Amino acid sequence: MSAKDLVIKVAGPEEASTIHHVIMDAYAEYKTRQIPSSALDETQHSISKELSSGHESAAICWFDKKPIGVVKFHTDNGLYFSRLSVISEFRRKGVATEIINWLERYAKSLGESIIWCKVRKDETQNVRLYSKLGFSVVGETTLIKGSNTRLSLVIMSKSLK
Numbered sequence: 001m002s003a004k005d006l007v008i009k010v011a012g013p014e015e016a017s018t019i020h021h022v023i024m025d026a027y028a029e030y031k032t033r034q035i036p037s038s039a040l041d042e043t044q045h046s047i048s049k050e051l052s053s054g055h056e057s058a059a060i061c062w063f064d065k066k067p068i069g070v071v072k073f074h075t076d077n078g079l080y081f082s083r084l085s086v087i088s089e090f091r092r093k094g095v096a097t098e099i100i101n102w103l104e105r106y107a108k109s110l111g112e113s114i115i116w117c118k119v120r121k122d123e124t125q126n127v128r129l130y131s132k133l134g135f136s137v138v139g140e141t142t143l144i145k146g147s148n149t150r151l152s153l154v155i156m157s158k159s160l161k
Contacts, residue, residue: 006095007062008102011070016048019058022070023047026085038145039083059106061086061099069095071103078114078157079107100133108160116157127154134158 011019023039030037050056050072061069068090073081081103086095100115107115118141119126127137139155 005063006068006098008059008069008099009062010106011051011058011060013048013051015058015060016044016051018060018067019047019070019072020044022060022067022087023083023085025087026069028088039085059099059102061095061102063090063095069099071099073103073106075110075112078116079103079110079112081115081117084117096129097133100130104158104160113160114157115160116155118153118155121152121154127156130156130158 020042023042027037027039030040047058051058056072056074058070058072060067061071067087069086070083071081071085072083073079084096084099086099104115115135116138117130117135119130121127121140131137135156135158137154138157141153141155143151143153145151
């Protein structure tokens with residue numbers, strides 16, 4: 001599989017089921033974590049509603065007519081992305097890198113000069129991937145879940161200039 005075998009396209013609300021399926025597969029490993037990902041709380045309906053609102057967008061990465069990755073994004077002081085998801089059987093094959101490359105081109109086409117995300121601080125493999133792609137840690141924040149559960153996040157960004 002090479003980059004030319006992948007097709008990445010902006011998705012509409014009618015593709016919420018596909019987006020949900022990929023996110024659930026990609027985030028399944030988080031079910032048993034002490035602090036499960038809020039991605040697992042998403043539903044087809046919530047995704048469709050987000051995409052219909054016009055505030056949130058998503059893209060699907062296809063290989064051989066099969067959805068293998070997704071990402072959600074919107075403009076907010078640059079292009080902010082979240083839920084970068086690759087189904088388990090296609091991990092470590094460059095799919096996430098190609099999705100990020102596509103996002104960068106898309107952001108530039110919108111006139112954006114920065115692309116950024118938030119990453120769980122303890123997800124060192126994700127932090128390493130983004131660093132390898134030219135992102136830098138520009139801050140930290142804490143997400144409070146429930147009554148007293150704290151999740152440390154790093155804010156990573158990359159200049160597109």
